Amino acid sequence: MALIHDVMPAFELFQPVTVADTLALLDKYKKSAWVLAGGMDTFDWLKDRNKRPEIVVDISGVKEIRGVQATSDGGIEIGAGTILSEVVQHPLVKDKYPILTQAAEVVASPQIRAQGTLGGNVSQDTRCWYYRGGWACYRAGGNICYADTPSAINREHAIFDADRCVAVNPSDTAPALIALDAKMVIRSVEGERMVDAEKFFIGPALDITRMTVLQPGELLTAIRIPATWAGASFYFEKVRERQVWDFPIVNVAAVFVVSDGKIERSRIAVNAVAAHPMRLTSVEAAIAGKPRNEETAKLGGERAIQGAKPLAHNEYKIPLMRNLVKRAIRGQTA
Amino acid sequence: MENAPETPTTPRSVSRRQFIQGVIAAGVTASTATYLYRGSGSVLSKSSLAGSTERLITINVNGQARHVDVMKQETLATTLRYKLGLAGTKLGCDRSECGACTVLIDDVPRYSCSVLTHTVRDGKVITIEGLAAPDGKLHPVQQAVVDHQAFQCAFCMSGFIMATAGYLKTNPNPTRAQLAHGISGNLCRCADYNKILNAMMHAGELMRRT
Ligand SMILES: Cc1cc2nc3c(=O)[nH]c(=O)nc-3n(C[C@H](O)[C@H](O)[C@H](O)COP(=O)(O)OP(=O)(O)OC[C@H]3O[C@@H](n4cnc5c(N)ncnc54)[C@H](O)[C@@H]3O)c2cc1C
Ligand code: SF4
Ligand code: FES
Numbered sequence: 030m031a032l033i034h035d036v037m038p039a040f041e042l043f044q045p046v047t048v049a050d051t052l053a054l055l056d057k058y059k060k061s062a063w064v065l066a067g068g069m070d071t072f073d074w075l076k077d078r079n080k081r082p083e084i085v086v087d088i089s090g091v092k093e094i095r096g097v098q099a100t101s102d103g104g105i106e107i108g109a110g111t112i113l114s115e116v117v118q119h120p121l122v123k124d125k126y127p128i129l130t131q132a133a134e135v136v137a138s139p140q141i142r143a144q145g146t147l148g149g150n151v152s153q154d155t156r157c158w159y160y161r162g163g164w165a166c167y168r169a170g171g172n173i174c175y176a177d178t179p180s181a182i183n184r185e186h187a188i189f190d191a192d193r194c195v196a197v198n199p200s201d202t203a204p205a206l207i208a209l210d211a212k213m214v215i216r217s218v219e220g221e222r223m224v225d226a227e228k229f230f231i232g233p234a235l236d237i238t239r240m241t242v243l244q245p246g247e248l249l250t251a252i253r254i255p256a257t258w259a260g261a262s263f264y265f266e267k268v269r270e271r272q273v274w275d276f277p278i279v280n281v282a283a284v285f286v287v288s289d290g291k292i293e294r295s296r297i298a299v300n301a302v303a304a305h306p307m308r309l310t311s312v313e314a315a316i317a318g319k320p321r322n323e324e325t326a327k328l329g330g331e332r333a334i335q336g337a338k339p340l341a342h343n344e345y346k347i348p349l350m351r352n353l354v355k356r357a358i359r360g361q362t363a
Numbered sequence: 364m365e366n367a368p369e370t371p372t373t374p375r376s377v378s379r380r381q382f383i384q385g386v387i388a389a390g391v392t393a394s395t396a397t398y399l400y401r402g403s404g405s406v407l408s409k410s411s412l413a414g415s416t417e418r419l420i421t422i423n424v425n426g427q428a429r430h431v432d433v434m435k436q437e438t439l440a441t442t443l444r445y446k447l448g449l450a451g452t453k454l455g456c457d458r459s460e461c462g463a464c465t466v467l468i469d470d471v472p473r474y475s476c477s478v479l480t481h482t483v484r485d486g487k488v489i490t491i492e493g494l495a496a497p498d499g500k501l502h503p504v505q506q507a508v509v510d511h512q513a514f515q516c517a518f519c520m521s522g523f524i525m526a527t528a529g530y531l532k533t534n535p536n537p538t539r540a541q542l543a544h545g546i547s548g549n550l551c552r553c554a555d556y557n558k559i560l561n562a563m564m565h566a567g568e569l570m571r572r573t
């Protein structure tokens with residue numbers, strides 16, 4: 030819990046300045062190594078002594094993975110080590126994919142955005158307070174979920190895809206990247222692989238101890254956004270309890286291509302409702318070919334929440350998610 | 364480790380060299396210098412890899428180069444307060460949730476409780492102690508706070524002053540709403556936000572005048 034200790038427990042610190050050196054270190058130390066980018070997720074774990082890595086590999090000095098560039102296909106590539114405030118301010122992002130600008134701008138607080146990275150934002154762990162408080166739950170390797178007992182406090186937990194664990198993914202940028210069909214570039218000493226943003230995030234059914242496909246020894250180096258959705262119509266909205274610091278209760282990111290008054294194609298994703306951000310393919314299919322109006326919005330909203338299963342204290346998330354999806358389809362914030 | 368890759372020349376590896384020079388100056392015989400300069404991989408200990416970190420470092424705080432022995436896991440707030448005696452930087456939550464520890468790193472407001480000191484070797488750190496001019500003239504943000512008696516207990520004050528000083532550099536003429544958003548990463552337990560904002564708007568005015 031949030032006790033203030035003198036300092037973090039000791040670890041060995043490496044500060045490589047190239048990707049090659051970073052990968053060599055991650056390969057050498059595998060499971061005992063912890064990647065440190067901005068540290069805004071990491072330091073809580075270490076200070077609270079609930080994760081005790083022996084080796085910390087600080088990648089903040091690796092310039093190769095920092096910055097935003099145009100790609101030859103008309104899209105952009107964002108280095109995983111790019112600071113969130115750089116993402117917010119970057120004209121290329123703002124011009125082509127303002128939905129990502131908006132998503133990055135509502136993360137946490139100005140100081141956190143000035144240090145946290147995009148790679149760290151998508152790789153961050155869940156905020157389930159039992160787990161983060163050091164309770165030996167399923168996700169921590171134990172055999173109980175403390176958030177899903179009769180007396181549990183689970184206002185902010187999942188309404189979809191629970192499998193023993195009912196925690197949610199709290200990232201604000203993740204749904205925007207899924208809506209934009211981004212590709213995650215992952216490297217290890219073995220080589221490079223590219224994973225669709227949609228597949229990068231995983232739920233407890235696949236692996237209850239991780240939130241992403243990243244394995245020990247791997248480094249997320251870049252996020253590529255294809256030209257496909259540049260210039261489309263965008264929608265992002267985040268609901269949180271107070272306007273600074275707070276994680277999303279539910280957020281939604283959506284892109285639409287509308288022609289002749291009809292939705293030609295769309296991609297819609299929500300987060301903080303399951304252990305992974307969810308792309309709503311059934312909604313996308315249901316609204317295709319329909320006008321972007323109240324009726325279509327209603328249809329999409331209802332479709333979005335099909336199959337939702339509330340816990341004791343989070344039923345409110347269902348209408349909240351429905352309404353956010355409706356607003357996204359309707360395309361205005363009223 | 365014979366084949367450990369060499370660390371390219373960057374400010375971080377330079378500071379490592381400076382450290383080694385320091386060691387030489389402190390009495391290692393000159394004849395070993397060529398050996399020491401061969402590369403970072405095999406210099407100080409057989410087990411060091413590219414990117415390994417030394418504890419004895421130099422950081423630039425309030426315009427001065429400060430030599431200090433820093434643990435790998437040490438936060439900047441700890442170094443400032445307990446090693447360099449700069450206790451004007453406050454520790455509230457130690458969890459990036461209050462802003463009391465805000466300092467400027469390369470002019471950008473950051474939570475010093477959540478920065479490893481080893482990551483700012485190449486940066487310029489300014490704390491509340493370094494804000495006034497060398498002749499003692501208060502920084503406009505400090506002057507505005509005095510003029511408005513903006514704080515109550517003032518535990519949050521140095522954090523707010525640093526956050527405002529940093530924000531006004533990026534937006535010298537903000538609306539009240541913009542300023543409120545710009546310094547929204549700072550909390551006041553006495554909840555004196557209106558008065559704080561009055562003072563900080565006045566600070567903007569003073570800065571534009573100078
Ligand atoms: C008070 C507070 C409020 C917050 N509010 C929000 C919010 O509203 N919305 C939100 O989305 N987030 C929020 N965050 C969470 C998060 O810390 C930040 O969003 C930030 O982006 C994380 O990035 P980082 O670089 O600091 O992460 P780090 O802590 O450095 O890394 C996070 C995790 O990702 C791994 N990692 C980082 N980079 C890589 C890489 N390149 N390759 C492989 N693994 C990597 C690390 O090993 C670690 O496990 C908040 C955090 C705090 C402390
Ligand atoms: S929701 Fe998941 S992380 Fe939280 S207590 Fe249950 S198993 Fe652990
Ligand atoms: S002490 Fe650093 S943010 Fe609270």
Ligand code: FES
Binds near residue numbers: 516517552553
């Ligand atoms: S004046 Fe007391 S905390 Fe701000």
